[in-house]
Amino acid sequence: MTPAAELLREEILARGPISFARFMEVALYHPQHGYYRRSARHAPDPFGMHGDFYTAEQVQPVFGLLIAAETRALLRQLAPCEQFTVVELGAGRGEMAPFFQPWRYVPVDAGRGQMPDDFTGVVFANEFFDALPVHVVVRQGGGFAQSLVRCNGEEFEWTGGPPVEEAVGEHLTRYGAPREDGDRIEVNLDALSYLDRIHRSMRSGYLLAIDYGYTAREMVRFPAGTLMGYRRHQALDDVLTDPGLRDITAHVNFTALETHALSLGWEKVRFESMASLLLRAGEPDQFAEALGQSLLGAGTDSKEAVRRRLQLKTLLYGMGENFRALLLRVPAKK
Ligand SMILES: C[S@@+](CC[C@H](N)C(=O)[O-])C[C@H]1O[C@@H](n2cnc3c(N)ncnc32)[C@H](O)[C@@H]1O
Structure with a gap:
């Protein structure tokens, strides 16, 4: 496991499933082990030809x-x-x-x-x-639930969470929300x-x-959301593997x-x-x-x-x- 994965696992085992925003915060920005914060001595530069993206x-x-x-x-x-x-x-x-x-x-x-x-x-x-860092939300039975991250052994996986918190709900109302059951969006x-x-x-x-990025009108083009991982110039749908070793973005x-x-x-x-x-x-x-x-x-x-x-x-x-x-x-x- 990566050091960031170990920290995330400890946190999940102690407190239960976490929001994706928290997962992303640790994976990218933990002061020692986050993707963007790892010391140059211990980690390759993520930018450019020998890194993960341009x-x-x-x-x-x-x-x-x-x-x-x-x-x-x-x-x-x-x-x-x-x-x-x-x-x-x-x-x-x-x-x-x-x-x-x-x-x-x-x-x-x-x-x-x-x-x-x-x-x-x-x-x-x-x-x-x-x-x-973004929250991940899924449309469910006319309402909106958080998608959380939990552990399965040493792996991370998505799990359904409670209804979204108020600020996330307001964001969906004001700036656009998925229309079909099962559709996902990042907030x-x-x-x-x-x-x-x-x-x-x-x-x-x-x-x-x-x-x-997209406008609210263009949102329908992304029913599964827009989360993406980047490693060695490859775009990856899986954003939960190897936290700390790959970039994660959302449109x-x-x-x-x-x-x-x-x-x-x-x-x-x-x-x-x-x-x-x-x-x-x-x-x-x-x-x-x-x-x-x-x-x-x-x-x-x-x-x-x-x-x-x-x-x-x-x-x-x-x-x-x-x-x-x-x-x-x-x-x-x-
Ligand atoms: C994809 S990189 C882009 C870097 C640069 N602008 C470029 O185009 O090459 C995103 C940058 O945003 C920085 N960043 C992310 N969250 C930040 C925050 N809350 N405050 C300041 N910088 C942040 C990351 O550390 C990273 O260097």
Whole structure:
């Protein structure tokens, strides 16, 4: 058993079946044994070719240049400020740091960094919301029950739980729920708490969130839910095996993010594919400029230029249509 599995097993034997949110919290974020927290000495880097998955942030410098161009354009829309801040939620390996240099850059990751208390600027989050612990819910006889995790020897398995707690029930009512008996869905309460946290701290600015996800209307496409494990570039349906050794994600409910943001008084600016965000890259001339810097700057025929052209292709065609980008504006507080 993995060390995280041993901890989870002990907890289940002592207290009974646990929520999937608790399982995911330990599997990914336990300070010593969680997938994202294991010390680099004892565990391979989860990112990149030799790890378990790629994110757009590993496609550098093209991704960084285009997101920096978009950030610059957004900051131009704000009233002048002594120091603009860019907070990155789930900064991972910090690949965006060089591109956010023109501003005060605050990387925040599990156990590292903190959102400042009072700032004006942009919060950027790439594949952050889909990594937060989620509750798993199943539709049953017209109601909604929690799906819990229990032990069977050294293995973990799903088991039916009691009716969902109030906050989860409210989430289902407001932002969409499965329609057929037996259908499953994940509920991400932490995602909404993060919007509240930004709301308390940001004087004015934007949140740009890029993630896998769906809208409430698209939910019917996922009757079995969207939980997925990743190990060595393989997507796995089984998320209960080897906790601590594989990534676990759940698609983001963008309707929930957007509706909650509007209830806080924020405004929706745009919801689009990542490809369309990158093609726009700030302002009409910015894409050409960023490309000019990245391609021509490296010499049109050089190996580097070819590499960067391939990166752009990967971002636009490989990943660009699968990922969505939600841009929300936090108006200045009165
Ligand atoms: C899939 S990775 C994405 C990393 C990076 N943004 C990228 O695109 O390469 C998700 C990141 O979110 C971080 N994360 C998860 N929960 C967090 C939390 N509550 N606060 C800060 N970071 C968190 C994880 O540690 C991990 O580095």
